[in-house]
Amino acid sequence: MAKTDEKKFVQHITPRNEDFSQWYTDVILQSELVDYAPVRGCMVVRPYGYAIWERIQQEMDSRFKATGHQNVYMPMLIPESLLLKEAEHVEGFAPEVAWVTQGGNEKLQERLAIRPTSETIFCAMYSKWVGSWRDLPMKYNQWCSVMRWEKSTRPFLRTSEFLWQEGHTIHETAEEAQQETMQMLEVYREVAEEVLGVPVICGRKSDKEKFAGAQATYSMEAMMQDGKALQAGTSHNFGTNFAEAFNIQFLSREGKLEYVHETSWGTTTRLIGAIVMTHGDERGLRLPPRVAPIQVVIVPVAAHKGGVTEVCDRVFTELKAAGLRVKLDDRDTLSPGYKFNDWELKGVPVRLEIGPRDVENGVATVFRRDTCEKSPLPLDGLAQSLPALLDAIQAELFAQAKNYRDAHVTVATDLAQLGAAVETGFAKTMWCGDPACENAIKEQFGATSRNMPFDQTPVSDHCVCCGKPAQKLIYFAKAY
């Protein structure tokens, strides 16, 4: 088992440690996940990138269904009057809403917002659909795109239009709504960690960072390889804020008119950016097997020589029948070396090289993308040995990411330590609860509070900023 020589593969990507930002751009463009669109701030998600999104959708959607949610579709346009109903919500989103002011040749009486999020329209419908406690809960989700007129954009991380899912639910009691909020955050954590291999820290957002109009916002935060935080998913408990603004009432078991308790939760194509920046290396993407559109690629070597094509075809058929996502790279104009680099760039977890030598020995030369090691594996029984290998790769990528993350979380008990910590990763620290301290830290270090994790084991007794008695354990980091 030999690690392949770093010098043998041809370098077209900016090294990570030289310019992480440029590395990211190089990788997503060259691996053909995405391309720039002829519209400002928008991206085109290419087939390979979209296939990853479809994998994420499948994993998410099956869990939504399993927890009793149904999919719906709401219109993309929201009348201004509807958007204005919840004061905090409007204030939060107003600066980044795109408006439709004209239809055909006629100026509209009321301008229409292109949805930045759909709370308002869900609320309008819920108020119409709910009458009795027997109608509750209503647990709906929609897959769609939304538009936010961002000042500066990066593919996947922040674009004017992006794909996402938004769940919106209404409940009879506060307890039930809180339970839903937590449940969906847990679904997100599970997909992030177990499918995408991205370790996350789950916790509650500070008031300063919470969603516009929410009573409480919870998030999962991932650390990228440059030490910056990426908010990878959010789950909100609205309490009755929106219900009161939109008059969503029901007759309770006691025959009284009451407001519903509401939640919403979302994840986006940003998760693809998280995968790239968590696992990627000098050669490009490294995709965890569970999210990889292609898990195993077969590269024939000297396909014209005796038996090679036949063996490749046979292995392809067997693996496909075994339920693996497998591809046979039979492009006949490219050299094996080119294909090796190409599939490494695209992050395919396992490559099988099959040439005359392998055919003779009854093996395939197996390349693991996570470790870049090659070793022979018997052709007989690949359908059994490969799934085990894929599981090992899945586990290895998560372990590598988690080790990296943990190694870059630093306990900080004063501002100097915090300042140093957020240069390389997350600062784990104590906070008095005063937004003034958050503002001061942002001002001085460019770092924001990420969340207050559920495990609140204290690391000191005083606020990292003002020194007053600490209330909460909290993470600070520079964020995407």
Add this chain to the structure above:
RNA sequence: CGAGGUGUAGCGCAGUUUGGUAGCGCGUUUGGUUCGGGACCAAAAGGUCGCAGGUUCAAAUCCUGUCACCUCGACCA
């Protein structure tokens, strides 16, 4: 919205200072030889130099305006 940068062949760039036949690499097409880490030979196709105006015998090059995109900040998933 502030600061910077870039627009020349599908992609990446040179040429602009000092105006004078539109260039290079990769890719593409065709034929052949190759194939165990980005193969080689031969031939070929491919351009209103972002757009609009101006100066000039002559503009990719100088002047004025304009548009688009990228990067970094402030705002956000």
